[in-house]
Amino acid sequence: MNTQKNDILKTIFLNSFTNQRILAEESGHSLGVVNRSIRELMQDGYIDKSIRPTNKAVEEFKQKAPKRAIILAAGFGMRMVPINTEIPKGLLEVNREPLIERIIKQLHEVAIKEIYIVVGFMKEKYEYLIDEYGVELVVNADYASKNNLHSVKLIKEHLENAYIIPCDIWCDQNPFHRYELYSWYMVSDLIDNESNVRVNRKMELVTVPESSGGNAMIGICYLVKEDADVVAKRIDELCENHWYDGAFWEEALYNNDRMIVTAYVVHSSDVVEINTYEQLREIDSHSSQLKTDAIQVICTALEAKEEEITDITVLKKGMTNRSFLFTCKGKKYIMRIPGEGTDQLINRRQEAAVYQALDRKHICDDIAYINPENGYKITEFLEGARVCDPSNYEDVKKCMKRLRAFHDLKLKVNHEFDIFGQMEFYETLWEGTPSVYKDYEKTKANVLSLKPYINAHAGEKVLTHIDAVPDNFLFVEKDGKEGIRLIDWEYAGMQDPHVDVAMFCIYSLYNKRQVDRLIAAYFTEGCSDETRIKIYCYIAACGLLWSNWCEYKRNLGVEFGEYSLRQYRYAKDYYRIVQEELKKQGEEK
The missing domain is CATH 1.10.10.10 (Winged helix-like DNA-binding domain superfamily/Winged helix DNA-binding domain)
Known part of the structure; x- marks a missing residue:
């Protein structure tokens, strides 16, 4: 039919x-x-x-009657900043009712009691639903590194005659039924530039060119057996390819230029996907969750009302923090919220002391607010800024000139960044879990053996950025002149300034030729062999330092892919390079 x-x-x-x-x-x-x-x-x-x-x-x-439902609730809900730092998106409340509870109740109304909820981020927050509603929780351990295609893979044997539902949906009327006769995917009559499908005259969902606009994708889907079998097989195939680690599960619905299921079109006012703080404020301006801690901080720091905080946009998730862009009283700001486990890694009082030392030096971003207790920070947004391109040597030379000028100020603070001490500290955070690297103990011993050479050749300790990586150099233009600001001073402290040169190299994933070229850009007057070898030592030590840091974050469910592997390689490769250089020096003598 x-x-x-x-x-x-x-x-x-x-x-x-x-x-x-x-x-x-x-x-x-x-x-x-x-x-x-x-x-x-x-x-x-x-x-x-x-x-x-x-x-x-x-x-x-x-x-073909519905038998079960699958609710997808594993993700961070990154676009829900700043609320997503306090509560998972499925537990957002509209009219004092959690979204996921409303979905469950609507499913119960049509006699669907077999309900699977795939959880990940803040999974413990959903545990009460087991007793309250008799649901089954399925844990997606890869929620931080993979998208919901992998969530659906975990429950693919339950797709027959099942509803698949995102947890951040609010439906005015019950979208579920006791009877269904065919598979469908729900879209609204709203045109959305982020959608890549539109409904044609045959009620098919066909793909459209990127950014050309299509029907807003709501995300609720129903699958009868024959289509569920196709989707399950397709999900297995896609999940074998790491290219689809970041894919949405809807990828499994496509056959060439269209979905294999029919369109189910609803009015945009009847079903709302709540992706952002402002969408929640629009649908329920009295929601208690709008009074999130971060918003209250902004109101106090900038002497603003909640409704004056607009255009909230999530920025790319950093390795340490979550940040978001917002507008207040016609001016743009960035708010930083510390990420998972950051309280173990960063001394916020020391960070605040660094910003005090930098005050009015026009070196860093302009601070509107910083809390030395919890690390919340508000900075003025630098319009039109761009980060350094480590593959562009002209950019690199300018950054090294700026870095050298900062070091030459010889600023002081009362704390030091101890590379080897931090290395050991990160290792203690593993809490007895052995390193994932088989030869870790040998690599560590080799790196520690470089310490005497470093101590013998270390220069005067000054305020050093420590995290002087390309992404933290911002090129800004003001009054027709180009300048460079250094941002993110969380790790800064007293240290040999040449550590910053090493840090730039390892974050840029430079090979030895590129490392030597960077050293030449910093030391325009020329660099002695002893200093160059010392920087190689720092590359080895800092490689192991950040490798240990990555192992700690990995245990928290945060994965950094190639970056963590390459840091460990720096520890091994540059220990060997140092030995070769020292041997060469000995032979020359």
Whole structure:
């Protein structure tokens, strides 16, 4: 049966037949479609001459009736900043009712009690639903590094006659039914530039060119058995390819340029996907969750009202923090919220002391607020700024000139960044878990053996950035002149300034030729062999330092891919390079 006949048969089944005109109104199809469908349904044996469902129709309804539901609730909900630092998105409340509870109740209304919830971020917050509603929680351990395609993979054996539902949906009317006759995917009549599908005349969902706009994708889907089998197989295939680690599960619905399921179009006012703080404020301006701690800090720091905080946009998740951009009183700001485990890694009082030392030096970003207790920070947004491109040598030379000028100020603070001490400290945070690297102990011993050379050749200790990586050099233009600001001073402290040169190299994933070229850009007057070898030592030591840091973050569920592997390689490779250089020096003497 086609979609039209299915709709009309379902309307007859649920409401009984009165006349064709009423049937047209109830089914949403034209009178001509109704008349043609009735004839064909009779011919196919689904309705009798009195236009009542036959046993064949009843059996069809039984076979395709919804049996279960899967709610996807594993993700960070990154666009929900700043609320997502305090609560998972499925537990956002509209009219004092958590979104996920409303979904569960609507499912119960149509007798669906077999409900699986895939959780990850703040998974413990959902535990009460097991007792409250009899749901089953399925944990996605990879929620931080992979998208919801991998969540659906965990429950692919339950896709038959199932609803798949995102947890951040608010539906005014119940979108679920006791009976379904075909697979569908829900979109709204709203045009959305982020959507890559549109509904054609045949109610098919066809792909559209990127950024050309399509029907807003709501994300609720229903799958009958034959389509569920196809989707399950497709999910297995996609998950074998790391290219799809960041993919949405909807990728499994596509066959070339269209989805294999029919469009289910709803009015945009009836179903709302709550992705952002402002969307929640729009649908429920009295929600207690709008009074999140971060928003209250902004109001106090900038002497603003909540409604004056607009255009909240998540920035790329950093390795240490979550940050978001917002506008207040016509001016743009960035707020930093410390990430997972940061309280173990960063001394916020020391960071505040660094910013005090930098005050009015025009070296860093302009601070509007910083809290030395919890690390919340508000900075003025630098319009039109761009980060350093480590592959562009002109950029690199300018950054090294700026870095050298900062070092030459010889600023002082009362704390030191101890590379080897921090290395050991990060290792203690593993809490007895052995390193993931088989030869870690040998690598560590080799790196520690470089310490005497470093101590013998270390220069005067001054305030050093420590995290002087390309992304932290911002090129800004003011009054027609280009300048460079250094941002993110969380690790800064007293240290040999040449550590910053090493840090730039390892974050840029430079090879030795690029390392030597960077050293030449910093030391325009020329660099002695002893200093160059010392920087190689720092590369080895800092490589192991950040490798240990990555191992700690990995235990928290935060994965850094190639970066962590390359840091460990720096520890091994540059220990070897130092030995070769020292041997060469000995032979020359």
